[in-house]
Amino acid sequence: MNKRILASTLAAVTIAASQMAMAARDHISIVGSSTVYPFTTTVAERFSRATKFKTPVVESTGTGGGMKLFCQGVGENTADITGASRRIKQSELDMCHSNGVEVVEIQIGFDGIVLANAKSAASFKLSRKEIFLALAKEVPNPDGSETLVPNPYKTWKDVNLALPNTRIEVLGPPPTSGTRDAFAELGLEGGCKSFAWIAAKKKTDKNTYKAICHTVREDGAYIEAGENDNLIVNKLVANPDALGVFGFSFLDQNSDKVQGTVIEGKAPTFESIADQSYPISRPLFIYVKKAHADVIPGIKPFLAEFTSERAWGEDGYLADKGMISLPTAKRRQVAADVRELNVLTDLSEN
Numbered sequence: 413m414n415k416r417i418l419a420s421t422l423a424a425v426t427i428a429a430s431q432m433a434m435a436a437r438d439h440i441s442i443v444g445s446s447t448v449y450p451f452t453t454t455v456a457e458r459f460s461r462a463t464k465f466k467t468p469v470v471e472s473t474g475t476g477g478g479m480k481l482f483c484q485g486v487g488e489n490t491a492d493i494t495g496a497s498r499r500i501k502q503s504e505l506d507m508c509h510s511n512g513v514e515v516v517e518i519q520i521g522f523d524g525i526v527l528a529n530a531k532s533a534a535s536f537k538l539s540r541k542e543i544f545l546a547l548a549k550e551v552p553n554p555d556g557s558e559t560l561v562p563n564p565y566k567t568w569k570d571v572n573l574a575l576p577n578t579r580i581e582v583l584g585p586p587p588t589s590g591t592r593d594a595f596a597e598l599g600l601e602g603g604c605k606s607f608a609w610i611a612a613k614k615k616t617d618k619n620t621y622k623a624i625c626h627t628v629r630e631d632g633a634y635i636e637a638g639e640n641d642n643l644i645v646n647k648l649v650a651n652p653d654a655l656g657v658f659g660f661s662f663l664d665q666n667s668d669k670v671q672g673t674v675i676e677g678k679a680p681t682f683e684s685i686a687d688q689s690y691p692i693s694r695p696l697f698i699y700v701k702k703a704h705a706d707v708i709p710g711i712k713p714f715l716a717e718f719t720s721e722r723a724w725g726e727d728g729y730l731a732d733k734g735m736i737s738l739p740t741a742k743r744r745q746v747a748a749d750v751r752e753l754n755v756l757t758d759l760s761e762n
Contacts, residue, residue: 447591479500486704518719519696531669546565547582585639594692664734
């Protein structure tokens with residue numbers, strides 16, 4: 413029996429067994445990304461004010477944590493929706509399928525990952541290569557040989573003489589965070605592959621290549637500050653020498669306190685993220701459990717609200733929260749898929 417048939421069979425059996433139980437829950441349960449959290453809560457509040465349904469309960473668990481909760485199975489004790497600041501991984505989709513969960517994927521917009529510091533400090537201009545050299549666990553040997561050494565750089569000036577002579581201190585999310593995943597892929601790897609001899613390993617030894625490019629140093633230069641991006645903002649204000657990693661929406665909402673780093677000549681702005689000229693931009697998603705859509709009250713109207721022009725359009729209320737909208741044609745396509753509750757079966761699907 414192939415995976416798709418097995419998943420459908422498991423879903424049918426599990427749904428039948430759990431529908432009576434799910435009917436007892438009268439609100440939508442949402443988990444997932446701390447980056448997507450402000451957008452989801454905003455839609456939830458608008459939705460509850462405009463309809464007869466109870467306000468959805470939204471928890472910020474991080475992208476990875478949300479996927480684990482979401483993919484546990486179907487039923488009253490499992491989440492209906494999870495937010496993600498990266499696309500679902502194949503291993504997560506397989507976990508969902510093995511537990512009878514049919515997944516509906518909804519790309520809701522774009523976000524940029526920023527390196528920011530307090531407005532009381534001088535602004536930074538960095539390249540992805542400099543970000544990699546500052547934060548990777550192992551870096552190319554400064555002697556020019558094609559070997560790796562434990563990261564020896566203590567200050568930004570050590571990385572590039574043109575940078576400030578301040579200690580490298582970056583506050584960022586933990587490995588369970590989609591922001592951390594995307595920062596590693598788009599930021600660190602973007603700089604890592606500028607070394608041709610490392611880039612060549614992607615074809616010959618993909619695991620080694622990823623380990624080199626994605627592994628963050630653990631000697632105190634990178635400090636895991638949890639999933640709460642607001643906490644990082646507050647710590648940056650208290651420590652002007654530090655930089656922080658978080659989503660653009662938090663920069664936008666705290667522009668009186670922190671400033672974004674210019675990366676390869678591009679400042680993080682609505683425009684540069686929307687046209688993806690800003691080097692560290694990414695799509696944002698929510699994932700919906702199809703089995704719950706007709707059982708948990710309000711899921712379909714909630715999705716209709718989320719994908720309405722008044723919410724996710726260019727001038728919608730989510731733009732006021734810092735989310736960058738999808739192009740018009742893409743919004744129409746996604747909204748049509750949402751109405752049909754089209755199931756994601758393969759990550760090659762767009």
